[in-house]
């Protein structure tokens with residue numbers, strides 16, 4: 027017998043899809059051998075640092091560099107005036123707007139970049155920043171998006187004042203960016219007018235920040251001899267950065283090499299293009315030396331990429347039995363001083379139109395108004411797919427508000443409104459085609475798992491004890507059923523800067539049967555080197571351990587749109603499977619030739635092609651790989667490699683059911699999450715260990731957002747939360763422990779049925795925590811109280827409800 | 832700015848160099864010595880990414896001048912690998928239990944866990960959570976970090992027992 031191991035062993039040896047394969051990245055990371063941007067050290071490297079505005083709105087009257095240039099070690103100070111001849115004092119944003127690289131006459135938010143100091147080391151650069159003298163003239167500040175639209179509001183963007191058309195259609199005010207409308211307004215208003223019951227509420231999703239542990243940074247190195255620019259940076263989309271750099275700098279794209287090394291977390295923070303990148307490139311061109319720029323934490327929280335800040339006014343209509351008949355939403359979106367959202371071009375409010383959620387809502391209407399204020403620009407997808415988390419929070423709060431109005435159990439209200447399994451593919455009232463789902467099954471499984479009825483009974487008992495003066499603690503039960511929309515996206519309707527949102531994978535099989543794969547995405551902790559190798563292993567039958575994975579170098583990786591919006595698995599994962607299948611198709615021909623049978627007479631079996639009906643006659647993939655390089659096979663080119671550019675036919679729609687139980691101290695406002703149950707359905711599961719890790723991490727971000735994390739401004743536009751003292755990042759101490767669970771509803775259009783999972787827990791957990799807080803106070807009449815639910819705000823809820831006696 | 836001479840032991844090796852009086856230990860480690868395991872996440876003592884071990888205590892190297900470490904015995908995550916170059920117990924347990932994702936907090940976490948398990952060789956889950964509260968992680972939600980540290984405690988105690 028040539029082959030003694032069992033088919034099961036052969037499958038196990040591959041460590042392919044479904045196995046909790048240990049991560050290959052960790053051997054480096056656990057011994058401090060990662061290679062992050064700030065670890066890069068080049069000969070003669072200089073450091074850049076910014077002078078930033080202390081004011082939220084001011085005219086810049088002068089910038090005096092003299093004293094700074096006299097500081098030992100300081101080599102140059104760049105201002106807008108220096109960048110103007112190069113046309114680089116402004117840069118395009120991903121949202122069709124433009125943004126100042128360095129203050130051009132005025133500043134629009136506190137922390138805005140005014141001048142860039144280049145010095146021999148970071149201490150000298152900081153000294154230089156101190157020595158630059160800027161003269162400002164303060165202007166009236168607007169931090170409230172509603173006030174920004176009042177007729178007498180100050181004009182923020184003088185560069186585009188009095189325009190009537192914006193990047194997304196007509197505008198009606200100097201501070202108005204766009205109106206985006208979806209759905210049927212008249213039909214929805216009719217449904218509201220005819221309904222038995224209408225609940226109306228303003229739901230605010232406050233401004234926050236992705237705050238990855240590593241801040242943003244880059245190293246730019248212009249080689250004057252070859253004319254080639256190399257740019258290392260914390261980029262979630264290296265190829266898009268290359269194209270942007272080429273377009274705005276005029277350097278030919280083939281002369282630019284962008285490299286994303288290891289990235290210390292992204293969560294949306296590292297999608298955009300920032301002033302630091304542009305200034306570092308210019309500084310490297312000017313000085314002929316490599317230039318490093320790494321923002322500090324305060325700069326990170328003040329200037330790069332906030333998230334959310336959506337005021338969502340909702341109306342939901344239902345029959346008295348609780349069947350929802352219509353949903354209306356008007357959102358006022360605070361975009362800050364520039365519109366630098368990172369949404370696909372045709373979606374200025376991202377996928378906010380997924381706000382009908384998991385429910386079969388026959389008519390709906392959504393309008394979003396984008397507004398300029400004196401706050402930092404951004405509006406990124408903080409571990410979510412383009413405003414999906416805003417949409418999920420909105421609908422999951424509206425369901426609770428409706429349940430109160432109907433005096434109904436919120437679990438039951440969800441149950442009677444879920445899209446049924448047999449309705450998929452489901453056409454939503456706001457224009458999406460949900461690929462697959464089985465919400466009722468997931469919901470029942472979740473309610474059973476937590477013992478929902480017993481929990482409600484315990485809660486009722488606690489309430490009685492509270493009223494009888496026996497306890498000062500209430501129980502809140504938070505429910506959420508969310509539907510995500512990820513994997514942007516079909517090129518026909520999704521692009522960024524005109525670049526279609528496909529993704530790519532190139533696989534090369536080496537003669538000895540090992541392989542290298544390169545992708546257009548970039549891992550920021552998701553473990554791509556581990557999981558994508560698993561996909562290939564299952565598809566072509568070579569062990570995952572023998573497959574190297576590379577991402578993030580634009581000179582070697584095929585063009586891709588990067589990693590955000592949970593798009594890596596749905597899009598690049600599909601490209602990976604498709605490239606692997608091309609290899610397998612060629613391998614089939616090679617195997618048939620070697621076995622001297624017709625192509626159709628061999629069949630695939632785990633790691634080999636075997637002759638149909640004669641399984642003992644086979645060629646393993648390893649043997650085939652060698653043959654591809656050493657045999658002259660008639661009609662076939664030598665070699666074994668393939669590349670695939672995958673344009674997904676649709677988005678994928680992961681979903682989940684989350685339930686949390688929270689203890690709330692009415693007198694102190696303190697909360698304790700007693701349990702958190704998370705059921706996720708992400709279709710086919712590639713690596714269960716990594717999925718669980720993603721859920722723990724995303725839910726912890728959600729915990730932070732719901733319970734305390736906020737980018738807050740005072741009326742002068744001062745950022746009140748720009749250090750980790752004020753910006754809440756939970757520690758191990760207060761972070762809940764999560765119980766994870768799953769159902770599997772594969773995506774019908776994805777080659778391996780996978781839907782993506784990284785962002786689901788952020789999308790699902792925020793409403794779950796928030797609903798728990800609201801639920802605890804529901805018996806006392808609380809309908810809506812805005813996040814974040816920190817101790818003080820919860821204490822205030824209790825006080826306002828008269829619970830402090 | 833005039834420079835001063837500093838001399839300290841890092842991961843068992845004597846090192847020396849010139850530094851400004853204001854130079855922070857983290858910058859001296861990362862830039863002068865090329866020891867880039869300890870990271871910078873905040874520079875304000877909140878995140879713990881820069882945690883190193885100094886004279887038997889966990890310290891945040893972003894908030895110490897290298898001058899204060901003159902003559903000190905410093906251990907970083909690089910110093911926790913076994914002599915043969917294989918991963919140390921805590922490093923191995925972080926890998927085994929998926930206690931890291933982006934890896935940016937990991938060197939600080941592991942260095943802190945190393946000290947915690949000497950302060951308290953058999954901690955409860957609660958004690959681990961409390962003892963690690965000076966180190967922030969944005970990726971893992973801590974659940975697997977806690978698991979990895981509890982498993983490390985078991986493994987280290989078993990090693991100790993076997994040696995006795």
Ligand code: FES
Pocket residue numbers: 870871872873874875876877878879880881882891892893894
């Ligand atoms: S960098 Fe030292 S505690 Fe954050």
Ligand code: FES
Pocket residue numbers: 239290291551930931932933934935936937967968969970971
């Ligand atoms: S693994 Fe990314 S911060 Fe901890």
